[in-house]
Amino acid sequence: xxxxxxxxxxxxxxxxxxxxxxxxxxxxxxxxxxxxxxxxxxxxxxxxxxxxxxxxxxxxxxxxxxxxxxxxxxxxxxxxxxxxxxxxxxxxxxxxxxxxxxxxxxxxxxxxxxxxxxxxxxxxxxxxxxxxxxxxxxxxxxxxxxxxxxxxxxxxxxxxxxxxxxxxxxxxxxxxxxxxxxxxxxxxxxxxxxxxxxxxxxxxxxxxxxxxxxxxxxxxxxxxxxxxxxxxxxxxxxxxxxxxxxxxxxxxxxxxxxxxxxxxxxxxxxxxxxxxxxxxxxxxxxxxxxxxxxxxxxxxxxxxxxxxxxxxxxxxxxxxxxxxxxxxxxxxxxxxxxxxxxxxxxxxxxxxxxxxxxxxxxxxxxxxxxxxxxxxxxxxxxxxxxxxxxxxxxxxxxxxxxxxxxxxxxxxxxxxxxxxxxxxxxxxxxxxxxxxxxxxxxxxxxxx
Numbered sequence: 001x002x003x004x005x006x007x008x009x010x011x012x013x014x015x016x017x018x019x020x021x022x023x024x025x026x027x028x029x030x031x032x033x034x035x036x037x038x039x040x041x042x043x044x045x046x047x048x049x050x051x052x053x054x055x056x057x058x059x060x061x062x063x064x065x066x067x068x069x070x071x072x073x074x075x076x077x078x079x080x081x082x083x084x085x086x087x088x089x090x091x092x093x094x095x096x097x098x099x100x101x102x103x104x105x106x107x108x109x110x111x112x113x114x115x116x117x118x119x120x121x122x123x124x125x126x127x128x129x130x131x132x133x134x135x136x137x138x139x140x141x142x143x144x145x146x147x148x149x150x151x152x153x154x155x156x157x158x159x160x161x162x163x164x165x166x167x168x169x170x171x172x173x174x175x176x177x178x179x180x181x182x183x184x185x186x187x188x189x190x191x192x193x194x195x196x197x198x199x200x201x202x203x204x205x206x207x208x209x210x211x212x213x214x215x216x217x218x219x220x221x222x223x224x225x226x227x228x229x230x231x232x233x234x235x236x237x238x239x240x241x242x243x244x245x246x247x248x249x250x251x252x253x254x255x256x257x258x259x260x261x262x263x264x265x266x267x268x269x270x271x272x273x274x275x276x277x278x279x280x281x282x283x284x285x286x287x288x289x290x291x292x293x294x295x296x297x298x299x300x301x302x303x304x305x306x307x308x309x310x311x312x313x314x315x316x317x318x319x320x321x322x323x324x325x326x327x328x329x330x331x332x333x334x335x336x337x338x339x340x341x342x343x344x345x346x347x348x349x350x351x352x353x354x355x356x357x358x359x360x361x362x363x364x365x366x367x368x369x370x371x372x373x374x375x376x377x378x379x380x381x382x383x384x385x386x387x388x389x390x391x392x393x394x395x396x397x398x399x400x401x402x403x404x405x406x407x408x409x410x411x412x413x414x415x416x417x418x419x420x421x422x423x424x425x426x427x428x429x430x431x432x433x434x435x436x437x438x439x440x441x442x443x444x445x446x447x448x
Contacts, residue, residue, distance in 0.1 A: 131197025246403030251275030
């Protein structure tokens with residue numbers, strides 16, 4: 001009896017296993033003739049890299065060992081080895097004299113070998129090449145970074161490293177800069193690493209490790225608000241401070257340590273967390289929305305320029321973006337709640353735009369009458385205008401968008417109207433007297 005039962009079980013297992021093989025074979029033949037080859041372990045060269053760096057940079061190897069890349073068999077060799085003809089090709093001490101060429105820089109072109117969709121999305125976002133435009137291409141920003149902040153205006157000679165210190169330690173650290181190479185094809189100190197829009201010698205742009213810190217490249221890290229607070233903070237865009245003080249941030253503070261942060265992409269859904277983070281709203285797969293690395297896909301407005309407008313072109317599709325963001329919200333909120341929230345945001349943007357357009361009319365009038373100084377940073381009207389749109393105006397707009405009424409009001413519209421009235425008084429004085437006041441009445445640079 002027992003023998004018969006065992007035989008029956010064996011036959012059943014054979015049938016199930018055989019069915020599984022048939023299904024696996026079917027899936028394999030659906031690969032359109034492509035070979036699927038799985039190799040375990042590391043090559044001799046890769047092992048040498050790991051052993052060497054375990055001694056020279058043990059922190060890097062320790063991070064890598066805990067990463068999903070290590071678990072998938074991706075090593076230093078796979079990311080850092082480049083062709084001999086690469087503009088970034090050099091040789092570290094461990095491979096000197098061999099045919100192996102490496103680069104300390106890993107560009108998005110390398111990441112795209114395994115993550116093509118993510119890189120394609122990322123390259124369309126404001127986090128890629130567009131992020132570094134102010135640092136690399138903008139003439140106005142160059143004057144601000146070098147002439148003013150770099151001290152050329154007070155006598156520091158051009159070419160002195162002090163004139164680029166502000167750019168290197170501040171602007172480029174967030175926005176990214178252009179990597180410059182020395183004669184050994186290694187990056188010149190001070191030009192690498194930089195921020196999220198970093199531009200590489202191979203022509204690509206973008207820095208994945210700005211959010212997924214190398215060499216662990218953790219998806220859990222990138223999902224937490226702390227992933228954003230290196231750059232999205234401060235008087236001009238206190239996004240993380242706003243989030244942490246919001247109702248969403250309140251839940252994160254209270255319960256975030258219990259949330260499940262490492263679910264697979266497109267599987268990280270409400271239940272793993274009880275309130276959204278920055279990543280949930282702007283990037284993560286939720287409901288019917290798939291994961292995206294283009295942070296503009298769910299946005300309607302540009303909330304950062306002097307006048308807010310609806311996104312279009314390279315900056316996204318604003319009307320479609322609004323509908324996508326609503327699809328995020330309705331996972332936890334009713335339609336009435338969601339529509340009411342965005343109605344308030346649209347009205348806040350319209351109010352801010354009214355202030356801003358009125359100031360622009362005053363500035364145009366003063367310019368036509370030659371009542372503006374050539375140096376905007378010595379002109380109180382132009383200086384106050386900058387703080388109205390770049391600081392208080394951004395806080396008014398972004399504050400509400402991220403659920404922070406204190407930022408939208410006390411740090412936002414309350415200061416917007418004060419700065420506006422100061423500009424109005426200066427405008428009236430200049431129009432009435434036909435001259436610019438002798439001393440600037442601006443005693444502080446818009447309180448934070």
